[in-house]
Amino acid sequence: MPVHGGKLAARALKQAGVECIFTLSGGHIMPIYDGCIDEGIKIVDVRHEQAAVHAADSWARCNPGKIGVAAITAGPGVTDGVTGVANAWRANSPILVFGGQGPFSNLHRGSLQEMDHVGVMKPITKWADACYDTKRIPEYIELAIRHAVSGVPGPAFLEIPMDVFMSPAEWEQAPIPRIRTAPPRLSPDRAEVRLAIELLRESRKPMLMAGTSVKWSLASDAMNAFLDETHMPAYTNGMGRGTIPPSSPQYLNRSRREAMKQIDLILLAGSLLDFRLAFGRTIPKGAKIIQLDMDATLIGTNRGADVGLVGNLGCSFELLLEEMKNSGTRLDYSAWRDELRKIELAAEQKVEAALSSNEVPVDPQRLCREIRDWLATLGDTIVIGDGGDIVATAAKIIPVPHEGAWMDPGPLGTLGVGMPFALAAQLAHPGKRVVIIYGDGSFGLNGFEYDTAVRFNLPIIGIVGNDGAWGQMMRPQGAVYGWDRLAGTLLNYTRYDKVVEALGGYGEHCTRPDEIRPALERAAASGKPACVNVVIRQDREYKGGVYV
Numbered sequence: 412m413p414v415h416g417g418k419l420a421a422r423a424l425k426q427a428g429v430e431c432i433f434t435l436s437g438g439h440i441m442p443i444y445d446g447c448i449d450e451g452i453k454i455v456d457v458r459h460e461q462a463a464v465h466a467a468d469s470w471a472r473c474n475p476g477k478i479g480v481a482a483i484t485a486g487p488g489v490t491d492g493v494t495g496v497a498n499a500w501r502a503n504s505p506i507l508v509f510g511g512q513g514p515f516s517n518l519h520r521g522s523l524q525e526m527d528h529v530g531v532m533k534p535i536t537k538w539a540d541a542c543y544d545t546k547r548i549p550e551y552i553e554l555a556i557r558h559a560v561s562g563v564p565g566p567a568f569l570e571i572p573m574d575v576f577m578s579p580a581e582w583e584q585a586p587i588p589r590i591r592t593a594p595p596r597l598s599p600d601r602a603e604v605r606l607a608i609e610l611l612r613e614s615r616k617p618m619l620m621a622g623t624s625v626k627w628s629l630a631s632d633a634m635n636a637f638l639d640e641t642h643m644p645a646y647t648n649g650m651g652r653g654t655i656p657p658s659s660p661q662y663l664n665r666s667r668r669e670a671m672k673q674i675d676l677i678l679l680a681g682s683l684l685d686f687r688l689a690f691g692r693t694i695p696k697g698a699k700i701i702q703l704d705m706d707a708t709l710i711g712t713n714r715g716a717d718v719g720l721v722g723n724l725g726c727s728f729e730l731l732l733e734e735m736k737n738s739g740t741r742l743d744y745s746a747w748r749d750e751l752r753k754i755e756l757a758a759e760q761k762v763e764a765a766l767s768s769n770e771v772p773v774d775p776q777r778l779c780r781e782i783r784d785w786l787a788t789l790g791d792t793i794v795i796g797d798g799g800d801i802v803a804t805a806a807k808i809i810p811v812p813h814e815g816a817w818m819d820p821g822p823l824g825t826l827g828v829g830m831p832f833a834l835a836a837q838l839a840h841p842g843k844r845v846v847i848i849y850g851d852g853s854f855g856l857n858g859f860e861y862d863t864a865v866r867f868n869l870p871i872i873g874i875v876g877n878d879g880a881w882g883q884m885m886r887p888q889g890a891v892y893g894w895d896r897l898a899g900t901l902l903n904y905t906r907y908d909k910v911v912e913a914l915g916g917y918g919e920h921c922t923r924p925d926e927i928r929p930a931l932e933r934a935a936a937s938g939k940p941a942c943v944n945v946v947i948r949q950d951r952e953y954k955g956g957v958y959v
Contacts, residue, residue: 413579416580423548424480434481440573442576461827461857464481464506465495465828465831468506468832471564477592484524492510495831503624505560506567512525536568557590563627597721598722600720604730611641619634619643622648623682626654633725635654641742642742646664652811664755675695680703694714700715704724782874792843793836797850805848830871833873838869849873850881850882862914862915881899931943
């Protein structure tokens, strides 16, 4: 019995372990919905294609070893999704995005919403192509997923014209290949591992920086075993946050600047020397660099590495421990770690007063402390940062208890990920509390996805730090051009809580610090998607001990 291409696509996705797809309806992609219904794949329809792709990105982050999937229609559907694809590209998220296209029979004749989608997507994907033969759809899906998950993972884009999607084919004509969503574990060269150990023997003040590839390599257990063996002080960035538990004696997060001034070696574990590490400029000139990553082309980016260990980072740490044991090498950096711990404690004491501030409007650090203390009562949670200043502040105050407990856009810095990320996180982990920390600017980008949360009964809680401004842009603008020349950086103190109420959710508005905790508790008790909108201090210039 012949079936249309959407059923072939859905059967292939089912074999790949796909449980849900994120989408915004469009005529070009309707067949895949029909197929997903047959295969029991959940269809989550959102209000903007960017949100669909962000949600697929989040699904991949929440489900290591699986792939996130979005389906978006042709023309503006695909172009709306570009930001989501670019964000996944910079964050190394393995996702598959289906894009619609006008009929293949009318290719290049000017069909509705026809454009060169593949050309648009090629620079921001690991693989982008089009399938023009219905019976080859499963083959192309396997090819796309294989590219997405191999090496350093990332997005793949598959265009299927609507007549190819709708045309019939026999099951026997369209065999579904075996689809692997986890790549093989590749080990580094053992000789390079031995060179790394030689450098470690000579080092007195090393540090480890754990980044995104630790997550995608599923390497946290092996990395922590290495840290526990060596007592090396360690920091995290990107999706490395949470890969070292806060309870680890080796974990530090407030002394990195001081440490970087003194180190004689840095072990980069899946952490690139990009803007987050000043392109390598903050590493002392004489310091040695050992770089671990999943792709050889990443070794030496912006600054040469003395040793490069290429492969799965879990394999790299396992080999380091094995070769240390074989050679009788004992490494103990605990004295250096303890020096840095003293700096950590002093830094924590310095901010304690702000964490307890009773000023009105609310001090942003007090808001984050209230969130931290509330989260501690909830058990296992997922926190999503979507904003500028407020997220940077939250990242310093709110601990990440384990891998996957914190998500943010990543190095592209895309605003608007909050609710799309939360949708996928709540669907993937229905038993966990999912919380978004918003800036008021970022809320405006995809805040209408509260409608999606309401329709799918997802009790996500968003907390808006509302300073009536694009604060991260306002301050440098005022400092450079004058505070009387602000343009494009001021907002209203909008009642975002009322917007959420109008969409069917629960809203609270807070203007005093003592109102925050009770509002959070009522929001959680409501059982609805909720928004707690907190008016915080608008930080401009700091003069005489106060902000003016």
